[in-house]
Amino acid sequence: xxxxxxxxxxxxxxxxxxxxxxxxxxxxxxxxxxxxxxxxxxxxxxxxxxxxxxxxxxxxxxxxxxxxxxxxxxxxxxxxxxxxxxxxxxxxxxxxxxxxxxxxxxxxxxxxxxxxxxxxxxxxxxxxxxxxxxxxxxxxxxxxxxxxxxxxxxxxxxxxxxxxxxxxxxxxxxxxxxxxxxxxxxxxxxxxxxxxxxxxxxxxxxxxxxxxxxxxxxxxxxxxxxxxxxxxxxxxxxxxxxxxxxxxxxxxxxxxxxxxxxxxxxxxxxxxxxxxxxxxxxxxxxxxxxxxxxxxxxxxxxxxxxxxxxxxxxxxxxxxxxxxxxxxxxxxxxxxxxxxxxxxxxxxxxxx
DNA sequence: AATGCGGGGGA
DNA sequence: TCCCCAGCATT
Numbered sequence: 001x002x003x004x005x006x007x008x009x010x011x012x013x014x015x016x017x018x019x020x021x022x023x024x025x026x027x028x029x030x031x032x033x034x035x036x037x038x039x040x041x042x043x044x045x046x047x048x049x050x051x052x053x054x055x056x057x058x059x060x061x062x063x064x065x066x067x068x069x070x071x072x073x074x075x076x077x078x079x080x081x082x083x084x085x086x087x088x089x090x091x092x093x094x095x096x097x098x099x100x101x102x103x104x105x106x107x108x109x110x111x112x113x114x115x116x117x118x119x120x121x122x123x124x125x126x127x128x129x130x131x132x133x134x135x136x137x138x139x140x141x142x143x144x145x146x147x148x149x150x151x152x153x154x155x156x157x158x159x160x161x162x163x164x165x166x167x168x169x170x171x172x173x174x175x176x177x178x179x180x181x182x183x184x185x186x187x188x189x190x191x192x193x194x195x196x197x198x199x200x201x202x203x204x205x206x207x208x209x210x211x212x213x214x215x216x217x218x219x220x221x222x223x224x225x226x227x228x229x230x231x232x233x234x235x236x237x238x239x240x241x242x243x244x245x246x247x248x249x250x251x252x253x254x255x256x257x258x259x260x261x262x263x264x265x266x267x268x269x270x271x272x273x274x275x276x277x278x279x280x281x282x283x284x285x286x287x288x289x290x291x292x293x294x295x296x297x298x299x300x301x302x303x304x305x306x307x308x309x310x311x312x313x314x315x316x317x318x319x320x321x322x323x324x325x326x327x328x329x330x331x332x333x334x335x336x337x338x339x340x341x342x343x344x345x346x347x348x349x350x351x352x
Numbered sequence: 353a354a355t356g357c358g359g360g361g362g363a
Numbered sequence: 364t365c366c367c368c369a370g371c372a373t374t
Contacts, residue, residue, distance in 0.1 A: 310357095
């Protein structure tokens with residue numbers, strides 16, 4: 001195997017780079033599986049800079065898995081608000097209850113048992129097993145794909161079945177069996193700080209000589225990723241009902257974005273609506289149900305909320321009712337409800 | 353095997 | 364604009 005020397009070299013360089021350059025992150029001061037698990041769930045598809053304040057708030061609010069288990073889902077979602085991918089928060093809460101009440105608060109101690117937990121996949125189970133228990137399982141996240149594909153010059157797409165299998169094998173082959181937890185963090189940190197997606201620091205890289213991508217000037221071409229990215233346009237009309245002190249929020253229950261978060265009553269349409277068009281919609285009429293009202297458009301300039309796969313064109317309609325809103329919530333309690341960033345921004349701008 | 357799921361940051 | 368981020372569940 002011509003690569004054997006390269007593999008050993010790779011491992012040594014990454015490990016020593018990590019010793020010199022690792023950041024002092026709060027979850028690195030612990031090997032408590034609760035903290036490691038929490039940090040890993042928060043960091044899924046999320047930059048450390050974005051996730052760090054959430055981690056600190058979660059640990060402060062829920063110091064143990066029992067504290068998290070005893071919270072309501074709404075409370076957990078509220079603390080998660082703004083971080084995105086809200087199924088992570090729901091699964092986090094579900095698993096906390098599972099561990100607290102079915103496992104006496106003790107997390108599973110092996111990769112295969114950890115992977116059975118809801119919200120814990122291949123990556124997260126490997127991370128927890130290696131970091132907390134020293135099990136020799138390799139993590140493969142976005143950083144690892146990038147570092148390995150560049151260093152070994154692999155152009156197999158990382159998001160197709162063959163690539164996923166290939167990189168898992170490669171990662172396992174170069175894993176440091178003596179210190180899998182530290183090594184796993186080392187290769188990820190190396191990917192995040194040195195072998196970055198854009199403008200990687202090749203000039204100061206200890207792997208430069210043996211890095212296939214660098215030698216072939218292919219660094220900016222790797223890793224290869226098949227792209228789909230179809231963006232769907234959607235048109236939301238939020239009906240902001242107001243009486244003297246109340247408004248109306250509704251939970252999103254359908255299988256769609258923002259499941260279990262709250263919003264104002266929504267009229268979704270195939271295009272932007274005029275006032276006339278809106279007030280003829282059945283959903284709108286049902287909501288008003290014959291009451292008298294004043295209506296105005298809060299944002300004549302339609303605001304666009306961009307998700308990775310949807311652009312949501314939103315109009316907020318302010319509807320003032322003379323009579324009390326049935327099932328209305330007190331306006332000053334609105335901050336207790338978990339809401340999408342889109343709604344939180346409106347509440348702030350409107351001054352609700 | 354493919355798709356849906358957030359929001360923010362960097363170039 | 365586009366891409367990426369310490370991925371996972373569902374179909």
